[in-house]
Amino acid sequence: MRAMFRAMFAIILRETIRFVSQRGRFIASLVRPLVWLVVFAAGFRAALGLSITPPYQTYITYEIYIVPGLCGMVQLFNGMQSSLSLVYDREMGSMRLLLTSPMPRWWLLFSKLLAGTLVSIVQVYAFLLIAGLFGIDFSLLGYLYALPVLILNGLMLGALGLFLSSTIKQLENFAGVMNFVIFPMFFLSTALYPLWKMAEASTLLRDICAFNPFSHAIELLRFALYEQFNGTALVWVIVSLGIFLGASIWGYNPARGKILGR
Template identity: 70%
Template sequence: MTAYLVALRAIVAREMLRFVHQRGRFVSALVRPLVWLLVFAAGFRAALGLSIIPPYQTYITYETYIVPGLCGMIMLFNGMQSSLSLVYDREMGSMRLLLTSPLPRWWLLVCRLIGATAISVAQVYAFLAIAALFGIRVPPVGYVAVLPALVVAGLMLSALGLALSSLIRQLENFAGVMNFVIFPMFFLSSALYPLWKMAESSRLLHDISVINPFTHAVELIRFALHASWNGAALLWVLLSLVAFMALALWGYDPGRGMMWRKG
């Protein structure tokens, strides 16, 4: 057990130190959602009408509505960036060396997952603090209640990135795959507009959004920010986490995974 904890501490500390030394990554992680919050929301506010939907008890501003979606955006992009660094480590040899340690492969991947999630949660709280400075606040208890939701959502999105990194052999190919995954997941969700609004324009897009794991991650965060329970969203996120993690473990298995295949 001591060896497991030492590995966890070392891998998480390495991820945190890497993040601290990459100040541009922290700034870009905040600039992206702040642009949506302060610029795009100004135009969407007039074009998009909102009704009273759970967990809200009254009409809200559009900026308030998209805050959970922007929190999800931060975690989604960070999960992809963490997996990008994993592909880089694999090509440079450090990840290959790590995976040859006597500890189980699944534990090393879980440690990497926990490190990426910890960074995502820190970025989200920094974003919420900046949003509060602009007058976009949530109930005080929401800042505490949202922590478990952020952890679960962050693990799921980081596991998605981990699974993708196990299927990609070259660093050059990962950027295209990231765009192919990130933007459909983000726009086909409830991050920017409620699903009932999407159903008015396209039933097909609505149905795709309903099964999108990112939609349920956003809704889990949305309800938690208002200290409300959303069991269906939690169940869907947990099932997605298990599926993505299983795919990642399969991908990093030298006996079966694509990562180690030649030819």
Template identity: 70%
Template sequence: MNGWFGALRAIVGREFLRFVHQRERFLAALVRPLVWLLVFAAGFRAALGVSIIPPYQTYITYEVYIVPGLCAMILLFNGMQSSLSLVYDREMGSMRLLLTSPLPRWWLLFCRLLGSTAISVLQVYAFLAIAAIFGITVPPLGYLTVLPGLVIAGLMLGALGLVLSSFIKQLENFAGVMNFVIFPMFFLSSALYPLWKMAESSALLYDICALNPFTYAVETIRFLLYVDFDAKSLAWVLGSTVIFLAMAVWGYDPARGLMKRKG
């Protein structure tokens, strides 16, 4: 067990050191959601008024509605950023060296996933603090109850990044693949507008949004921010996390995925 926890400390510590030495990464993670919150939300406020929907108890402004979606956006982009670093590590050879450890491959990947998720959660809390400065707050207890939701959603999106990194052969191909993952997941979800508004415009788009795991990550965060609980969303997120992590372990199997292609 000492070896297992030693690997956990080393891998998570390496992720934090990398994060500390890349301060622009922290700023970039905050600028993106703040632009949506302070610029786009102001323009969309009149066009996208939000009625009373769970977990809200009264009419809310558009800025209040999109905060959970922007929290999930931070988790999504950071998960993809982490997968980019995995592709880089693979090209440099450090990923191959890590996977030669006698420890189980799933544990090594989980340690990497846990480190990136911890960084994502810190970035989300920094965003919530800035949002509070601009008057967009949640119930005080919500800042605590949302923590498990952030961790679970971060693990799911990070695991998806692991899957993608296991199938991307070259760093140059990463940006193109991400454009086909990040933006459809974000825009075809409940991050920017309620699903009932999507249903009014297109039943097909509504069905796509309802099958998007990112939608349930957003809703898990939304309910927990307001000290509420949505069992369906949580079940979707947990199930998707297990599936993505299993696919990542398969993708990094020397007999099938990374090592076979690179050998």
């Protein structure tokens, strides 16, 4: 058991060192949501009126509404970036090194996921810090309650990335992931608009958004930032995590013989 935790620590340490040495990746992870916050949200502020919906107890500006969604965006991109690096690792061989460790394969994959999640949490808090400088801040407890949610959301999105990486044969196919996973998942969620606003446009769109696990991840975070609990969202996120994690462990099962990327 001690050996398993040593392996987990080694994996987390490796990801942390890599993250620290890749400053460009850190800056990019912050610039993306900040552009949305400063440019996109400022433009939409005038166009979009938001009524009072939980967890908000008063009228809010669009910038305030969009912040949890942008935190989700940071974690979504990080999850997919991890997936990209896994496909790269597989082509380059370091995935082989990981999978030939004498630790249980599910544990190795989970450790990899956890390492990616911790990196994404640093990115999210850095983004929240900058958002705070723009006047969008939360209570200290809100930041604290967000932590377990960010862990859960990071694991869920990372597990999705992990599963996708087991199905992508070549690095070149990653562009498809951007088009068919990241964008629909982000735009068809409550990241940018609340469900009732979506329903005004189309009930079908609203239903898709309500089914999207990413919506629930964002709502769970939105509520946590306001020191509130959203049980339905929690169940959705946990169930989605279970499904994605199960699928990725299946994806990396040696009996499937797909690890060689053939």
